Amino acid sequence: MSNKAQVIILCEDTVHYHFARKYFELLGFNNRKITGKFNPKGRSVGSGAEYVKKNYEKEITAFHSKNYLDYILVVIIDDDTKDNAKNLYETYKPLPNESILVFSPVRNIESWFSYIDTGNFHVEEINEQGNITDYKSQFKNSKPTEFAKKLKNEICINGLPENAPASLHCACNELKRLKN
Numbered sequence: 001m002s003n004k005a006q007v008i009i010l011c012e013d014t015v016h017y018h019f020a021r022k023y024f025e026l027l028g029f030n031n032r033k034i035t036g037k038f039n040p041k042g043r044s045v046g047s048g049a050e051y052v053k054k055n056y057e058k059e060i061t062a063f064h065s066k067n068y069l070d071y072i073l074v075v076i077i078d079d080d081t082k083d084n085a086k087n088l089y090e091t092y093k094p095l096p097n098e099s100i101l102v103f104s105p106v107r108n109i110e111s112w113f114s115y116i117d118t119g120n121f122h123v124e125e126i127n128e129q130g131n132i133t134d135y136k137s138q139f140k141n142s143k144p145t146e147f148a149k150k151l152k153n154e155i156c157i158n159g160l161p162e163n164a165p166a167s168l169h170c171a172c173n174e175l176k177r178l179k180n
Contacts, residue, residue, distance in 0.1 A: 003028040003030075004030065005071060005099070006069060007072045008059065009021060009024075009036045010036075010037045010052055010059050010073065011038045011048070011074075011077070012039055016038065017036040018148075019145065020148075021145075021148075023152055026153070027152070027175075037059070048077075048078070052076075052084075053077070053091075056091055056092070060073070060091075060100070072099040072100075073100045075100070077102070077103075078104070079107065080107065089102070097177075103171045103174060106132055106165065106166070107134055108134065111123040111124060112151075115168065117139075121163040121164060124167060
C-alpha cells in the first residue's frame with residue numbers, strides 16, 4: 001500500500017481521531033488525505049461505539065465501491081469489555097489483502113496512553129474489583145498526538161515489546177497487513 005493513499009478513520013471521538021491521524025502522518029501518509037468520521041456529539045455525549053457500529057457497514061460498502069482507488073479504512077472502537085470488535089467482525093471481517101484495519105483497545109484508548117506513558121504492561125488486566133481499569137479520567141486533558149509520536153518514534157522503532165498490551169499487538173499486526 002502506498003503512503004499516498006486516502007485514509008478514512010472511522011472512530012468514536014476526536015481523541016481516537018487525533019491519535020490515529022498523527023500516527024498515520026508519522027508513517028508518511030499525506031495529512032491532507034486523512035479524514036475522520038466520528039461521533040458528532042463529541043466525547044462526553046452519546047455513545048462513540050454505537051456511532052462506529054452504526055456506520056461500519058456503510059463504510060465497508062463505500063470501501064468496496066472505491067476499490068479502484070488507493071484507499072485505507074481505519075476503524076477504531078474501544079472494546080469497553082463488550083466485544084465491540086467481535087461484533088464488527090460478525091458484520092464484516094476484512095480479508096487479509098484488504099486495507100481495512102480494525103483497532104480495538106481492550107477498555108479504551110486511554111489504556112494505550114497509560115502503557116505508552118508509563119510502560120505498565122498490566123493496563124489490560126482485570127483489577128481487584130473484577131474490571132479492567134479505566135484510564136479515561138487520568139488522561140482527560142492529554143494530547144493524543146503526543147502519545148502517537150511517542151508510540152511511533154520511541155516504542156515501535158525497535159518493535160513492540162512482548163509485554164505490551166495484547167490489543168496494541170493486534171493493532172501492530174493490522175498495520176503489518178498494509179505492507180503486504
